Amino acid sequence: MTAPAVRCTGLRHAFGDTVAVDGVDLEIPAGQIFGLLGPNGAGKTTTIRVITTLLPAKAGTIEVFGLDVARRKMAVRRLIGYVPQQLSADGSLSGRENVALFARLFDVPRRELKEQVDTALSTVGLLDDADRTAATYSGGMIRRLELAQALVSAPRLLILDEPTIGLDPVARTSVWERIEQVRAETGMTVLVTTHYMDEAEQYCEQVALMHRGRIRAQGSPAQLQAELGPGATLDDVFRAVTGDAFDDADKGGMRNVRAARRTARRLG
Numbered sequence: 001m002t003a004p005a006v007r008c009t010g011l012r013h014a015f016g017d018t019v020a021v022d023g024v025d026l027e028i029p030a031g032q033i034f035g036l037l038g039p040n041g042a043g044k045t046t047t048i049r050v051i052t053t054l055l056p057a058k059a060g061t062i063e064v065f066g067l068d069v070a071r072r073k074m075a076v077r078r079l080i081g082y083v084p085q086q087l088s089a090d091g092s093l094s095g096r097e098n099v100a101l102f103a104r105l106f107d108v109p110r111r112e113l114k115e116q117v118d119t120a121l122s123t124v125g126l127l128d129d130a131d132r133t134a135a136t137y138s139g140g141m142i143r144r145l146e147l148a149q150a151l152v153s154a155p156r157l158l159i160l161d162e163p164t165i166g167l168d169p170v171a172r173t174s175v176w177e178r179i180e181q182v183r184a185e186t187g188m189t190v191l192v193t194t195h196y197m198d199e200a201e202q203y204c205e206q207v208a209l210m211h212r213g214r215i216r217a218q219g220s221p222a223q224l225q226a227e228l229g230p231g232a233t234l235d236d237v238f239r240a241v242t243g244d245a246f247d248d249a250d251k252g253g254m255r256n257v258r259a260a261r262r263t264a265r266r267l268g
């Protein structure tokens, strides 16, 4: 049987006295688009930073495609493409140069580099704009460029932290269409964090609802909604399992605004 893309057991991480991730058990089947949902401060980013090996787990175990993250850090990193919330593209470089930089960072062999860079740019629909500096790109194009940067090393697991935050509806749809296309073409597993419930309902095969460091429910959006009753939305499910309205649980207003601006603004 294929190992799941991610298996976390009893995962915990704290910043001083702040427990960000409080005993998370999570299993992400290979090949799925999986949404980790929750309001600001729920612990989503911390969870994925531990999965990507950027933060150590204080307790618990994580496996990525069966590899123990604590013992096989470098091997795990080679399997993962990661688009963080913070801008990762350089505005003074062209789209093509940005993607080539990531290709070199990830040791894409020199003879394959040009072709892989072009393939990644083509996949996200940026080939025609590849030679313009990224500073001239719109917020949606920057997000797609960052997707190309993560795709150029052909990862088996693509992790996207709030890929559509701060984008207008057209740009959001375009980013999701590219994600779906990549998954369809490569069979890659995609782990996405978001607090847009409507996007998760539409695009994720499975979701985990996270609140105050814990996973409160997991399943397909349809299954979670059906369990609650006819006409229920994912927002209703969240309220039912946490006792909190999604907006009330959002204690990170200023961080949210900053994150949205960070992503949406043009690169300087």
Ligand SMILES: Nc1ncnc2c1ncn2[C@@H]1O[C@H](COP(=O)(O)OP(=O)(O)OP(=O)(O)O)[C@@H](O)[C@H]1O
Residues within 6 Å of the ligand: 015, 018, 019, 020, 038, 039, 040, 041, 042, 043, 044, 045, 046, 047, 252, 255, 256
């Ligand atoms: N570097 C840090 N130092 C101290 N506390 C932190 C740090 N990073 C996160 N936290 C705290 O850990 C908790 C979880 O934060 P985390 O960023 O993982 O949540 P999140 O669900 O990803 O939220 P957001 O959607 O705003 O990114 C919050 O209380 C946050 O303030």
